[in-house]
Amino acid sequence: MEKLKIAIQKSGRLSEKSLELLNECGIKLSNGDRKLRTEAKNFPMEILFLRDDDIPQYVEQGVADIGILGENEVWEKDKDVTIIEKLGFGSCRLSLAIPKDEEYTGLDYFEGKRIATSYPRILSKFFGVKGINVKIEEISGSVEIATGIGLADGIFDIVSTGSTLLMNGLKEVEVLVKSEAVLIANKNLSREKTELLEKLLFRIKAYKNGQGRKYILLNAPNEALPKIIELLPGMHSPSILPLADKGWSSVHSVINDDDFWEVIDELKMVGAEGILIIPIEKMIR
Numbered sequence: 275m276e277k278l279k280i281a282i283q284k285s286g287r288l289s290e291k292s293l294e295l296l297n298e299c300g301i302k303l304s305n306g307d308r309k310l311r312t313e314a315k316n317f318p319m320e321i322l323f324l325r326d327d328d329i330p331q332y333v334e335q336g337v338a339d340i341g342i343l344g345e346n347e348v349w350e351k352d353k354d355v356t357i358i359e360k361l362g363f364g365s366c367r368l369s370l371a372i373p374k375d376e377e378y379t380g381l382d383y384f385e386g387k388r389i390a391t392s393y394p395r396i397l398s399k400f401f402g403v404k405g406i407n408v409k410i411e412e413i414s415g416s417v418e419i420a421t422g423i424g425l426a427d428g429i430f431d432i433v434s435t436g437s438t439l440l441m442n443g444l445k446e447v448e449v450l451v452k453s454e455a456v457l458i459a460n461k462n463l464s465r466e467k468t469e470l471l472e473k474l475l476f477r478i479k480a481y482k483n484g485q486g487r488k489y490i491l492l493n494a495p496n497e498a499l500p501k502i503i504e505l506l507p508g509m510h511s512p513s514i515l516p517l518a519d520k521g522w523s524s525v526h527s528v529i530n531d532d533d534f535w536e537v538i539d540e541l542k543m544v545g546a547e548g549i550l551i552i553p554i555e556k557m558i559r
């Protein structure tokens with residue numbers, strides 16, 4: 275039987291989350307801590323641990339069938355691969371930053387300036403479209419010190435909390451793109467491998483659907499039910515079960531984390547009580 279070969283980052287920002295995702299999909303890896311290649315015990319899958327920069331090329335060539343990496347690297351490497359699914363972790367943005375005491379006058383500020391980055395292709399495309407001439411200094415890491423050591427006038431790099439910029443006396447002046455971890459795939463997978471990918475994708479989606487949602491249970495007087503059904507539409511509609519205490523019901527539904535506190539207040543106002551919120555592990559729509 276064919277095995278689906280997946281490339282994930284060996285060590286770095288996405289390594290742990292990539293392994294966690296496989297684990298949440300019920301895929302158990304064979305032990306072998308320092309190995310660069312391992313197999314799954316209960317799924318026809320081989321796992322390759324690589325530098326994230328190399329993953330697009332390996333997936334394009336078919337050395338790996340699929341891979342997990344930041345969208346930013348996919349854009350930068352510009353290889354012929356398909357982005358299959360956003361994975362909901364590794365969120366960051368690619369931004370232009372300049373020394374904090376400089377006055378920023380808009381994109382024209384960068385005309386004739388030197389910009390240090392590990393993403394030269396994305397950056398040159400951007401300024402090419404804008405018709406602004408910049409000199410790109412390509413460096414592979416520690417980009418934020420480039421202005422301090424006189425290598426560049428500005429930088430273009432990954433920003434998440436902004437603390438690295440702050441620590442290096444820089445300010446973010448333009449956000450060019452937002453990125454998160456994605457699953458990519460080779461464009462010519464065999465039928466057998468495509469079926470394995472679909473199986474994996476089904477599990478990934480079930481896990482992602484559960485993320486950011488909670489199961490909610492509560493008791494309410496029957497006259498409050500129409501309002502509660504409106505507040506908690508759930509996946510299809512909430513389940514309503516009669517309580518032994520006449521005139522009362524138990525309501526079960528699903529709620530988004532983001533709506534949670536506002537809805538709770540309204541539920542209490544209409545008389546809900548004994549509200550329980552329970553994490554959801556997986557959710558199949």
Ligand SMILES: Nc1ncnc2c1ncn2[C@@H]1O[C@H](COP(=O)(O)OP(=O)(O)OP(=O)(O)O)[C@@H](O)[C@H]1O
Pocket residue numbers: 283284285286287288324325326327343344345346347364365366432433434435453454455
């Ligand atoms: N601070 C951050 N917050 C969130 N996501 C980030 C952050 N920094 C990087 N990422 C995402 O994680 C990916 C990997 O980042 P990391 O810093 O581990 O890369 P790297 O140093 O190039 O690793 P490698 O050794 O594999 O080449 C980035 O391409 C980006 O998509």
Ligand SMILES: O=P(O)(O)OC[C@H]1O[C@H](OP(=O)(O)OP(=O)(O)O)[C@H](O)[C@@H]1O
Pocket residue numbers: 287415416418431432433434435436437438439
């Ligand atoms: O806005 P922040 O939350 O400070 O995150 C941004 C920093 O995170 C990443 O580096 P990382 O810490 O992964 O180290 P690296 O440069 O060795 O990849 C990125 O290259 C930025 O430097």
Ligand SMILES: [Mg+2]
Pocket residue numbers: 325326327
């Ligand atoms: Mg890298």
